[in-house]
Amino acid sequence: MKYLGLLDAEALGRAMPMIRSRAAARLNARNDPAPAGIRSTIPASAVSLKHEEVAHIGFFTTRAYELHHPLLGGGQSPLVRREVFMATDAAIVLPYDPQRDRVLMVEQFRMGPFGRDDPLPWMLEPVAGRVDPGETPAEAARRECREEAGLTLNRLERIGGHYASPGCSTEYFHCFIGICDLEDGAAGLSGGLDGENEDIRCHLLSFDAAIALLETGEADNGPLIVSLLWLARERARLRASA
Incomplete structure (x- = not known):
């Protein structure tokens, strides 16, 4: 009902996949909250919402809120x-071959850096994609590896989940390391799915070369940094069990 009068039938049809995915993300948040061992346990129900409206709707949606919230001191x-910014849940997976000790990253044009006036808006990233309604994050991670890089994963190692930018966005990342075989032929261009306007290049890097990106600053997005740091911590275990 929030979109009543904002979209005609044709536009609503185009927007429906994202509407469903955002609804699924809200259900995920309600059903699987993170622990609260240190932070406050004040519930969301204690927030007094005075007004809510859809400020913008396109492929993405922005909502405006007016509210009072409990103060930590009372x-x-x-x-x-x-x-x-109302976004969806996404699966993030960095493919890793523990026997060859190398990872696969994808490179593609990104609107965020372009909109920030970054002179180099092509990013090195883990494989990533939206978690579709009815799909688990692990299922989405496996699907995205097939679609973006042509990879079949042997297993997934869960890193954890986190908000991309909790001050302004609902986007939530479910992060994994994908254990797989990364043969030399895995590098090169990959078109992604037809109809999604994806232009992707896959890069194979040794573990040392990948970690060096943290030192040079070329690893400049959160998902890649988090994935590489977790891999550095767990690499010995993963290699020992390969």
Whole structure:
């Protein structure tokens, strides 16, 4: 009902896959909250929502909120006005071959760096993609590896989950290392799926070369940095069990 009067039938049909994915992400958040061993256990139900509206709807959606929230020291905040970028859950997976001790990264043009006026808006990243409704994050990770890199994973090692930018976005990343065979032929161009306007190059890097990207700063996005740091911590175990 939030979109009533905002979209005609044709536009609503185009938007429906993302609407469903955002709804699935909200269910994931409600059903699988992170632990609260240190942070406050004040529930979301304690927030007094005064007004909510769809500020923008396209492929992505922005919502505007007016609310009061409980203060950590007691009492209520003044009226807070915020806009939130409504995104979906995504599966992030860095393919790793423990026998050859190398990883696969994908390179593609990214609108975020382009919109920030970054002179080099092509990024090195793990394989990533939206978690579709009815799909688990692990299933999405395996599917995206097939679609983007032509890889079949032997198993998944879960890194964890995290919000991409909790101050302004609902986007949530489910992160994995994908154990697989990375033969020399895995590198090169991959078109991704027809109809998704994907232009992807796959890169094979030794573990040492991949870690060096942290030192040079060429690893400049959160998913890649998190994945490489986790792999550095767990690499010996993964290689010993290969």
